[in-house]
Amino acid sequence: MDPHTDLLQGVDATETVSRLRTAFDTGRTKPLIWRKTQLRALRRLLTEHEQVFTAALHADLGKNTTEAYTTEIGFTVNEIDHTLRHLDRWLRPRRVSVPLSLAPARARTVREPLGTVLIISPWNYPLQLTLAPLVAALAAGNCAVVKPSELAPATSAALAHWLPQVLDPQAVAVVEGGVAETTALLEQRFDHVFYTGNGTVGRIVMAAAARHLTPVTLELGGKSPAVVEPGADLATAARRIAWGKFMNSGQTCVAPDYILAIGETAAGIEPHLVAAIREMYGDDPATSADYGRIVNERHFDRLTTLLTDGRTVTGGEHDRPARYIAPTVLADVTPDSAVMREEIFGPILPIVPVPDLDAAISFITERDKPLALYAFTASQRSKRRLTTETSSGALAFGVPNAHLTVPGLPFGGVGESGLGRYHGSYSLDTFSHTKAVLDKPLLLDTLRLAYPPFTRRKERVLRRVV
Numbered sequence: 001m002d003p004h005t006d007l008l009q010g011v012d013a014t015e016t017v018s019r020l021r022t023a024f025d026t027g028r029t030k031p032l033i034w035r036k037t038q039l040r041a042l043r044r045l046l047t048e049h050e051q052v053f054t055a056a057l058h059a060d061l062g063k064n065t066t067e068a069y070t071t072e073i074g075f076t077v078n079e080i081d082h083t084l085r086h087l088d089r090w091l092r093p094r095r096v097s098v099p100l101s102l103a104p105a106r107a108r109t110v111r112e113p114l115g116t117v118l119i120i121s122p123w124n125y126p127l128q129l130t131l132a133p134l135v136a137a138l139a140a141g142n143c144a145v146v147k148p149s150e151l152a153p154a155t156s157a158a159l160a161h162w163l164p165q166v167l168d169p170q171a172v173a174v175v176e177g178g179v180a181e182t183t184a185l186l187e188q189r190f191d192h193v194f195y196t197g198n199g200t201v202g203r204i205v206m207a208a209a210a211r212h213l214t215p216v217t218l219e220l221g222g223k224s225p226a227v228v229e230p231g232a233d234l235a236t237a238a239r240r241i242a243w244g245k246f247m248n249s250g251q252t253c254v255a256p257d258y259i260l261a262i263g264e265t266a267a268g269i270e271p272h273l274v275a276a277i278r279e280m281y282g283d284d285p286a287t288s289a290d291y292g293r294i295v296n297e298r299h300f301d302r303l304t305t306l307l308t309d310g311r312t313v314t315g316g317e318h319d320r321p322a323r324y325i326a327p328t329v330l331a332d333v334t335p336d337s338a339v340m341r342e343e344i345f346g347p348i349l350p351i352v353p354v355p356d357l358d359a360a361i362s363f364i365t366e367r368d369k370p371l372a373l374y375a376f377t378a379s380q381r382s383k384r385r386l387t388t389e390t391s392s393g394a395l396a397f398g399v400p401n402a403h404l405t406v407p408g409l410p411f412g413g414v415g416e417s418g419l420g421r422y423h424g425s426y427s428l429d430t431f432s433h434t435k436a437v438l439d440k441p442l443l444l445d446t447l448r449l450a451y452p453p454f455t456r457r458k459e460r461v462l463r464r465v466v
């Protein structure tokens, strides 16, 4: 059977995984040249067939072309370029010093691929969140099974069609499908499972992986707060928060989930948010080509039940057949309201007033550790306090979402927001095993001192050198 057809049907999880395992055992994925060839082929696919993916992202999420490029296609191309630029160095063995008691000897660390890995990705950035981990897996020399989200069917189909054509089909398989297919895959033994999505499924993934003692990376979500302090430039803060929140209609894992507004900023930021939304999406965002749609009816229905909390400052309009929800700002939201109970993951921005920074810090630390914490403040002291007194996957001052685009920064959560990290060299850490290698020549048996029978003299010397 044509291996491509087999990949597209992708039903037999056992067969797919064992085929990839066999390919890994031949050593074909280990040479640097193989890895770079895969990355370059992926890069070519994205640049030469950009329209295919842009159209798929539009079909799935109403993503406009610019956003599809900056947050998905271009983002992945940058990740590939950064990896290609630094891969030789990242893979170089590292010399480490050896204690005197072992001299003469040499020690180093060597990175080796893990084997065959599983990448399960979500629907909100269905291209980036599938391919960035795949770039990492291939750069580290692994075989990979990729399971895109069934909730972004056009992007999933495009990946299933194109990846086996440009990548080594013996080393990369795309399995399309939902819970049944993912469950079948999770029964297999992988050498790493990389999951992006929600914490409930994250627990299922981790439990399944535990049966094989397979390590996992869980890239999860949660409520990422944006703290706004008096003294910050509210117009700029509002523009940046609105940008980070309403891109992809709020369906971004690192989007500011709510504003923790200190003191007078709660009222002060309202008109600036209204102005920022109008500036970006016009008087009627429903007609803006730059504003996306909710992924499906289930999420639409979930989100519209949250629209009644607090006082509506702007937005609130919605249209089920079009899966449209206007960029919405809710003020005077209380911590116990429905919109504050779970990650919103949609275009609804609550403003929660707090009296001071102490209250803001307590608010954050009493809840699950966020994937990202944002703060808009002019005070260095507040920045220092937020850095040392709170815990989150990332902390960014002055701008939301953008830390992902700094290739030298790790991306990942902590606690409920995830386990592990990737991007740049951190991706290599995630998808490699760092092996300890010690090399002691046999010529001179300097270890004699350590062998029994022990004497007082031996012990005296050993105590000095060990």
Ligand code: NAD
Pocket (backbone or CB within 6 Å): 120, 121, 122, 123, 124, 125, 129, 147, 148, 149, 150, 151, 177, 178, 179, 182, 183, 196, 197, 198, 199, 201, 204, 219, 220, 221, 222, 252, 253, 254, 343, 345, 371, 413, 418
């Ligand atoms: P989703 O529904 O697309 O699910 C993700 C993957 O899990 C899909 O491939 C799906 O097929 C699979 N899956 C679903 N149910 C399963 C089950 N019972 N067993 C096995 N596999 C199953 O995505 P989602 O969870 O709706 O994504 C949204 C969540 O993901 C949000 O919480 C968001 O914050 C988070 N997220 C995190 C990141 C990050 O990088 N940290 C990025 C994007 C989204």
